[in-house]
Amino acid sequence: xxxxxxxxxxxxxxxxxxxxxxxxxxxxxxxxxxxxxxxxxxxxxxxxxxxxxxxxxxxxxxxxxxxxxxxxxxxxxxxxxxxxxxxxxxxxxxxxxxxxxxxxxxxxx
Amino acid sequence: xxxxxxxxxxxxxxxxxxxxxxxxxxxxxxxxxxxxxxxxxxxxxxxxxxxxxxxxxxxxxxxxxxxxxxxxxxxxxxxxxxxxxxxxxxxxxxxxxxxxxxxxxxxxxxxxx
Numbered sequence: 001x002x003x004x005x006x007x008x009x010x011x012x013x014x015x016x017x018x019x020x021x022x023x024x025x026x027x028x029x030x031x032x033x034x035x036x037x038x039x040x041x042x043x044x045x046x047x048x049x050x051x052x053x054x055x056x057x058x059x060x061x062x063x064x065x066x067x068x069x070x071x072x073x074x075x076x077x078x079x080x081x082x083x084x085x086x087x088x089x090x091x092x093x094x095x096x097x098x099x100x101x102x103x104x105x106x107x108x109x
Numbered sequence: 110x111x112x113x114x115x116x117x118x119x120x121x122x123x124x125x126x127x128x129x130x131x132x133x134x135x136x137x138x139x140x141x142x143x144x145x146x147x148x149x150x151x152x153x154x155x156x157x158x159x160x161x162x163x164x165x166x167x168x169x170x171x172x173x174x175x176x177x178x179x180x181x182x183x184x185x186x187x188x189x190x191x192x193x194x195x196x197x198x199x200x201x202x203x204x205x206x207x208x209x210x211x212x213x214x215x216x217x218x219x220x221x222x
Contacts, residue, residue: 030208031208033210040215041215041216042113042200042202042213042214042215042216043152043200043202043211043213044213045210045211045212048209048210088152092207092208096142096154096157096164096165096207096208097207097208097211098154099144099151099152099154100151101151102151102152
């Protein structure tokens with residue numbers, strides 16, 4: 001079963017623009033993770049944010065977490081064509097991670 | 110760079126045949142996951158192991174699927190008999206524990222005719 005739900009399902013932007021993806025979940029969590037998947041490849045872990053953290057940065061990535069709203073957002077700044085991929089959030093449930101359906105991001109050069 | 114290795118990368122076979130997929134987790138990772146990914150269902154957790162013991166296989170159809178870890182360097186997922194609806198990409202992932210970052214292999218793309 002899926003725990004996180006990403007929004008939007010698909011996003012298309014121009015290179016240089018920022019991309020924001022959202023994730024909502026239902027139950028209490030210890031942490032939330034974001035992953036990226038390029039076509040034909042496995043998922044790659046991007047960032048983990050703990051339930052007691054509100055914001056985390058890694059390079060051009062910024063993740064926020066609002067546990068009162070049970071939601072998280074992933075912001076990619078100054079997007080590049082190479083950022084084209086699917087992005088998934090994952091939340092821990094029953095001591096393992098459950099993934100959402102993902103947001104398909106297309107960055108046009 | 111340590112990575113999870115899955116074999117085969119692609120498999121095409123006829124329905125009714127047995128399919129075995131293999132995974133070599135990253136050395137030192139004691140948690141191993143099997144996922145199935147389809148367009149319709151997304152990424153589904155089939156089973157996961159901790160210290161080679163199965164902890165959760167509730168997502169796996171047990172009448173035809175089986176998952177094992179004969180040793181710390183090998184995890185297997187078998188389907189017998191296979192059906193067309195099993196066509197999907199099957200991913201293996203490993204990690205230090207169940208709610209920490211997972212490292213994924215590049216998957217086995219399975220087509221059952």
